[in-house]
Amino acid sequence: MAPTPAPDHSLVDLPAGRLRGTTDGGVTVFRAVPYAAPPVGDLRWRPAQPHPGWSGTRDATTDGPSVPQLYIEGGDPVLGGHGAPPFDEDSLTLNVWTPSVDDGRRPVLVWIHGGGFVSGSGSMQNYSGATFARDGDLVVVTINYRIGPLGYLYTGPEEGNPEGAGNPWLSDQLAALRWVVAHIASFGGDPENVTVAGQSGGALSTAALAGLPETQGLIKRVILQSPPFGLDLPDPDAYLERTSAYLELAGVKNVAELRELPWPVLIGAAGGLFARTSRWGHWPTPFLPVIDGITLTRHPVEALSQGAATGIDVMIGWTREEANFGFALDPGYANADQEQVTARIAETFGAEAAPEVYSAYERTRPGAGPAEVLMDLITDELFRIPAVRLAEARAESGRPVWAYQFDLPTPAHDGRLGAAHCLELPFVFANFDQWAHAPFVSGLDPVVRDGLARTMHQAWIAFARTGDPNHAAMPTWDPYRVDTRTTMRFDSVVTALADLAGDSRRLHERVASDPRS
Secondary structure, X not given: OOOOOOOOXXXXXXXXXXXXXXXXXXXXXXXXXXXXXXOOHHHOOOOOOOOXXXXXXXXXXXXXOEXXXXXXXXXXXXXXXXXXXXXXXXXXXXXXXXXXXXXXXXXXXXXXXXXXXXXXXXXXXXXXXXXXXXXXXXXXXXXXOXXXXXXXXXXXXXXXXXXXXXXXXXXXXXXXXXXXXXXXHHHOEEEEEEEEEEEOHHHHHHHXXXXXXXXXXXXXXXXXXXXXXXXXXXXXXXXXXXXXXXXHHHOOOOHHHHHOOOHHHHHHHHHHHHHHHOOOOOOOOOOOOOOOOOOOOOOHHHHHHOOOOOOOEEEEEEEOEOOHHHHOOOHHHHOOOHHHHXXXXXXXXXXXXXXXXXXXXXXXXXXXXXXXXXXXXXXXXXXXXXXXXXXXXXXXXXXXXXXXXXXXXXXXXXXXXXXXXXXXHHHHHOOHHHHOOOHHHOOOOHHHHHHHHHHHHHHHHHHXXXXXXXXXXXXXXXXXXXXXXXXXEEOOOOEEEEOOOHHHHHHHHHHHHOOOO
16 A cells, blocks of 8 residues: 655645745745735725635745835945846735644734835845744745835725725735735644734834724734834825825826826836925935825824724834934935034924924934934934834833834944944844845844844744743843833843933923923
8 A cells, every 4th residue: 555645835725726835944935925916907006805816736936026116226325235126016915934834823923014115025035034934933924015106105086986095005914914814824823823013114004904993803913113103194185285296297187097007107206206205304205104084094103002902912112223224324414514403303393492402412422413413303203202102102001012122233334324224124033144235234243143133033933922022041021111111222232221212202201391392
């Protein structure tokens, strides 16, 4: 009698069809798995729709195309280049890494990439889930979702969308999450133990998902890395002014004509919107989520602060010098003078309070010049202060939240970047080999780098598995409470500190309560 053949763990059968993945280093990966129908033709700017499926066995061994986006030839001086991936609107796909295709019901980590709402991909090598699957026995999912004009342009009421629902990006992410809950058991995952994590725009997305009534019970916990909660998100009327400028740049009169354009024209027009919407001393955001009152009824940070997602565990953090990422290497900011920066401060705090605020920032960083004051202000406004306020709101309500600050500076670019936005990512994923193209990781001491990466990587694994980031190789990390404000500082020495953001927090609280401001 012939022996029973061993099961092929690179095959998975789903209602949509069969998938064939590949196994490497003890981890099986399935790439470019469709979770929604191609958003083309009449489905452009429409909510994600179910994928019709496929016949036979779908090859899931190679990456698919990324969502169309602006591409910087040669990369940028911080993150470097990744090689131009193929782009196509038919790219609503996800990738799954698993230790084994079985009935193991492992914790699931869903990663939502950032990129300023205009760039990024779930298939970028930086976000490979292999390390989390191998080191943490997790099933990891990364997703593509519509970005730039295809995901964030608000088109307003039109035929087929009379209410004017926006935010196709959120529809995509919700469809991907539902796909995970419905199918991840086939990949060895536990649909009842799902952590959603994201960085930057992906962290804002994660918060938005967690605050939706439709996702209650689908998400167990969230990790919010550098969410730009300080962004002012427009309502439909305000956004339609931006849409009008975009239509002009695209050379059309209305959205109906816009639908007929090929995606390269849409992406080309997006470049012009950067210039139209840029303001000195502000992070450039030509495309944003819209508070349309339908798909998104309030700012995600308001939802989480005011009682949404009560049953979800939260980890939230920021880097010490977030804004250095976009400003430190730009001569227009590096050479800023005190008058310019004081005027920028006045936009937030008022002209009377601005000189005092400038002096307060100078005192918190001895030797800081105008550029450093400006970047610290932007870091606080956009990232640190809104994150602290969310941590405090959840702590006051008795809901668990863990806070961290990433402090390890990079020596790249003569140290001007400091502990910049995105710098924590290779430490979280513990995959520096996948970041060799990124100038901002060059020059890091390998002993310090690898030790900190092990600590952070294992903390993220522990949180995804249990909702508690503590593990044996790090100091005790207590939840953030209003009486202690415990914040874990990730630096060459990892330390839990009380009220690490205290200087900034007290300044913003004091000036905000001053009737003169």
